[in-house]
Amino acid sequence: MVLQRLARSVLSLAAHRLAHAVPRDDSLWAFGCRGGEGFEGNAKYLFLHVATRRDVRAVWLSKNEETVRELRRYGFEAHQTDTHSGKRTLLRAGTVFVTGSVTGVPLWPTGGARVIQLWHGVPLKRIGADAPRFDGRSLVDRLATLYTYRQFDVITVTAAQLQSYFADAFRTDADRPVTGYPRNDALFRQIPGERICQPADVHDEVAELNVAWTYAYVPTYREDGRSPADHIDVAALDAFLAERDAAMLVKFHPFDEPALDPDELDRIHVLPSEFDLYPALRHVDTLVTDYSSIYVDYLLTDRPVAFYAVDRDRYADESGFYLEYDDVTPGPVATTFDELLDALDSLRTNPDAYADERERVRDLVFDHADGHAAERVRRYAAEPGQTHVERIETAVGHSPR
Secondary structure (H helix, E strand, O other): HOOOOHHHHHHHHHHHHHHHHOOEEEEEEOOOOOOOOOHHHHHEEEEHHHHHOOOEEEHHHHHHHHHHHHHOOOEEEEOOOOOHHHHHHHHEEEEEEEEEEEEEOOOOHOOOOEEEEEOOOOOOOOHHHHHHHHHOOOOHHHHHHOOOOOOOEOEEOOOOHHHHHHHHHOOOOOEEEEOOOOOHHOOOOOOOOOOOOOHHHHHHHEEEEEEOOOEEOOOOOOOOOHHHHHHHHHHHHHHHHHHHOOEEEOOOOOOOOOOOOHHOOOOOEEOOOOOOOOHHHOOEEEEEEOOOOOOHHHHHHHOOOEEEEOHHHHHHHHHOOOOOOOOOOOOOOOOOOHHHHHHHHHHHHOOOHHHHHHHHHHHOOOOOOOHHHHHHHHHHOOOOOHHHHHHHHHHOOOOOO
């Protein structure tokens, strides 16, 4: 098995080098998202922002045939990644946008392209090669991952003082422009096309909730199989919400979707894993999480946040934090279910209780809080970078002429 992975890595490396010889079209921008299946994240919102421009040919790449079909139905250009058209797009694109350490698109056709890593969150917890689990991988996997990181020419960040974290995490000296994240533009206004590839009925249900207060609970995935749902008394929470004319949206990680019977729930709405939460956050009055960086994005709304950190010490040991947890959690931190209910009540009755702390943390992690991140990324990407020939010289160590 190790030899097979090594052989695949060597072949990919050779193909990646050869791809530098293919001429690139700087007006062709290719987009892929983390996991390579859906239409989501920062790449989605940047794609929607630039796809109608005449000076850019934006192409979405997905492994999922239904995703491609849906985007085409709305008039966008999209291809399956492993088809001839998908590979040709990657081989010809001047710029390739990705959103994860495992890019969601094959690496080898990107040789010679400008690869812009949009990432998918402000790093409260350690990421990339800084994550404790990285050292537990095999040597082949670690070397392959580090080689992938080296292909990122640009890594977008939300604040200048976070740049060093990304440099360390990806072991890179790539450019780290402070643009903000395109997905956060959806917190400020409706983005045309935001519901494409989305369950429309669920979005309608969220937008039409007729309650006095709406909470959202978005916990972090635990890699050891522990589920945050184990620390929620669902029946008691549902009754609590009903008494206060409130509702709660719940979205678990796709790898952790506990079986909750919707017929037994009146005020708790469990969202499907493919649901894009960012448009829905415009309708949320209070966010609840533990360690997910979604709360950092939500600070842009200046609405209250509560934290339910029942396993904080254990999680810190296993995943690690860049920032001191108590310094960047501007809201009540509950460690028991009863404390959580108290926190939900207190923020409902006094939503401005932590306003100063929210502002302090928001200023720490965002240099821009204006809802125009996609345009900043577009302008940066449109600026001349290395020429195709210069990228070849960098890759092979001399001029190909």
